[in-house]
Amino acid sequence: MTRRLRQLGYEVGGKRIRRLMRKMGVMAIYQKPRTSQPHPAHKVYPYLLRGIAAEKINQVWCADISYIPMRRGFLYLVAIMDWHSRKALSWRLSNTMETDFSVAALENALRLYGKPDIFNTDRGSQFTSLEFTQALKDADIRISMDGRGRWMDNVMTERLWRSLKYECVYLQAFET
Template sequence: MKQNHPELSVRRQCSLLSLARSSLYYHPRGESAENLAFMAIIDRQFLETPWYGSRQMARHMQRQGHQCGRHRLRRLMRLMRLVPIYQEPKTSKKHQAHKIYPYLLRDLLITRPNQVWCTDITYIPMRRGFLYLVAVMDWHSRKMLSWRLSNSMEAGFCIEALKEALARYGAPEIFNSDQGSQFTSTDFTDVLHDAKVKISMDGRGRWIDNRMIERLWRSLKYECVYLNAFETGSEARDGIGNWITYYNEERPHSSNGLLTPAEAYDIRNDKLKAAA
């Protein structure tokens, strides 16, 4: 009798669950309970005041009665991938050995689906740890095309999300990201080169171009993550997955009038195909 190989079974589960393989073996991150509590406070406050650096955040914490010094704040904010917009308009740490691509969206009018895709990573607090979430979004319709959760910041989960979006929706004309090492890695950019996609990366003064996906993170956290305090990686995956389905298919987006992101993407994309 033919037996299923356990490793193949794990791979199939990961593919079906939109989850990086490492997250199936999720275990709490190596931070103290106090640091995790501080990180939850920082995350909420940063959504309200994204210009707060470690100095201002430390003052805010102290005013709230929390003993958390600036050096610890700086380390936690780096771990959470938070960079104040006024200080340095890049949302993640660059890798000095990686190629940085030019910014292609200056004065570009984005009028159709699959013209420009964008991506970003955010921190997801858990009851006893945390995960990272990456998403690929269609700029015009605001549809969330793919996503992955991971318990590390290695590029693998970003590549998985990119490959899924390309497989399901074809290739965009331009792919825009920040200059984070996950997106500048050759493993990531080679996928875009193979799909003949132009690569665009935010430069100095272009933090505002990430505003759409930042608004998505804000809605996700206030409407889903903060309300549930997920215990496990599987709970986070299911809860976030349900919210993303709601966001794409049931919730009209202000930029689309009465249309949901999925409707805006599908209707306008079908019109373009018919015209062609």
């Protein structure tokens, strides 16, 4: 919008355009992916991290899913991270929100780094699925799931997504 208005001869800045668009309620109408929708039939596990500080590696791992915009549509990206080291242990891309790519990332992280004491996720259907939770149970890992409004628990992966998107994805126009 800023570029177009400048082409028309108006002297405007991006901040002003964003502020005015927000004030008018104008927003993009493209489809936005919904990555954290719970499945009504899946079991939701309690939140186990209240009052716990990650003081060592493999104490708490977390996972999150984001989307990568492509020229036509988007891909989904899952990452498994260690809370203490904030290291991305494993990741996978998929063009669908099926559970298999999340399980593959989990199995890869377990194979490469051992197992955590607690694994924390949001309540998205991939993480509440029988396949994902069974993989955690088989490895004897305690399952923790964020409650509503617990955005701070995923702040490490959210920061990873922000860095990845602003430093790479948004600068490129990926075809595939």
